[in-house]
Amino acid sequence: MTRLRGTLMAAAVPLFLLAACAQPGTDAGAPGSGSPRSASAYPQSGDELVARVESYGGFVPPDRTVGTLPSISVYADGRVITEGPVPAIYPGPAMPNLQVLTLSPDQVQQLLKEASDAGVKPGTDFGQPNVADAPTTRVTVRNDQGTTQSVAVVALNEAQANDPMLTDAQESARATLAAYVKKLQELAAGDGATASTPYVPESLAVLARPWTQQSGGEPAQAEMAWPGPALPGDYLNPAVKIGCVVVSGADLDKVTSAAKKANQMTPWTADGQKYLINFRPLLPDEKGCAEFKGNR
Incomplete structure (x- = not known):
């Protein structure tokens, strides 16, 4: 299904x-x-x-x-x-x-x-x-x-x-x-x-925010070590603490491989911090994190 x-x-x-x-x-x-x-x-x-x-x-x-x-x-x-x-x-x-x-x-x-x-x-x-x-x-x-x-x-x-x-x-x-x-x-x-x-992007935007304990009796998710560039990257909006970093080249292969073993609620660990990450393949007309600061 x-x-x-x-x-x-x-x-x-x-x-x-x-x-x-x-x-x-x-x-x-x-x-x-x-x-x-x-x-x-x-x-x-x-x-x-x-x-x-x-x-x-x-x-x-x-x-x-x-x-x-x-x-x-x-x-x-x-x-x-x-x-x-x-x-x-x-x-x-x-x-x-x-x-x-x-x-x-x-x-x-x-x-x-x-x-x-x-x-x-x-x-x-x-x-x-x-x-x-x-x-x-x-x-x-x-x-x-x-x-x-x-x-x-x-x-x-x-x-x-x-x-x-x-x-x-x-x-x-x-x-x-x-x-x-x-x-x-x-x-x-x-x-x-x-x-x-499958669409194979040349680069991937990683949208990271602080991980918080889930409520409502949801099952705990296994942690994974972050294999890419330093998180959280540049904040798109400091008020809500969502950072963005673009991954490409050799890092893209490592991150994509790790993401295939994860899910949307996986806690990612980096430098002693936990993050919840959304992976956003960049489309051919998109250039980077600036795409997510405007009217889209």
């Missing part, structure tokens, strides 16, 4: 400084949103992000969502990176099960062309439904002219039909965007012709 890891990641790890001032249906916090560049400069490389779907907020403490993975990331060379299934056990595996498959150039171009019709553009009004504590879905697309558009929609899948706070036009806009997200999800799942393979 398997299930997706997103729920565990949201419950176990964090996201600060949400763009609370953004208008409904837009994402004011997305760097470069709506800014064009010459077509000759696009794409700069296969690692360039062209589409992404991610979720944030909702009834989850903000200090528990740092490092949450996007549900779908599509790159200029056709790679689609998403989370695969994991065993339905608790505690879950320490490392997320990221999978990658490759779309054809025609498939990539088609989904980018359909993005505007789906409402991923300035001015689309998705409204604010009568739903409390629901997550926000953000969809970002970069077209072949180098223009980035991003929309953020509260309760995209949680709002009820005939919500009194939504107009017919807003409900229609939501349904259209939801259908586009579903299509992206189906592409990420593959059509059976192209098998997905």
Whole structure:
């Protein structure tokens, strides 16, 4: 029996400084949103992000969502990176099960062309439904002219039909965007012709916070010695004591090997201290710990 890891990641790890001032249906916090560049400069490389779907907020403490993975990331060379299934056990595996498959150039171009019709553009009004504590879905697309558009929609899948706070036009806009997200999800799942393979990152972000004794009668977890760079690294937010260090090269092999023997609640020991660690593979467009200080 398997299930997706997103729920565990949201419950176990964090996201600060949400763009609370953004208008409904837009994402004011997305760097470069709506800014064009010459077509000759696009794409700069296969690692360039062209589409992404991610979720944030909702009834989850903000200090528990740092490092949450996007549900779908599509790159200029056709790679689609998403989370695969994991065993339905608790505690879950320490490392997320990221999978990658490759779309054809025609498939990539088609989904980018359909993005505007789906409402991923300035001015689309998705409204604010009568739903409390629901997550926000953000969809970002970069077209072949180098223009980035991003929309953020509260309760995209949680709002009820005939919500009194939504107009017919807003409900229609939501349904259209939801259908586009579903299509992206189906592409990420593959059509059976192209098998997905494990995503092997070039570097790994290690998000560490002080380990505390678990309550509620949970079974004790065996300690493991930390084999990587010094913890906790640089604090993303000193108020909540979550540090971040990037592991690569020879250290990456040692850390990955150790993580395969651990779970999400394993106490890691380093320099006389215990830490609870979340392992966050860096995606091709991500550069380091700074990724987790902003609006994601």
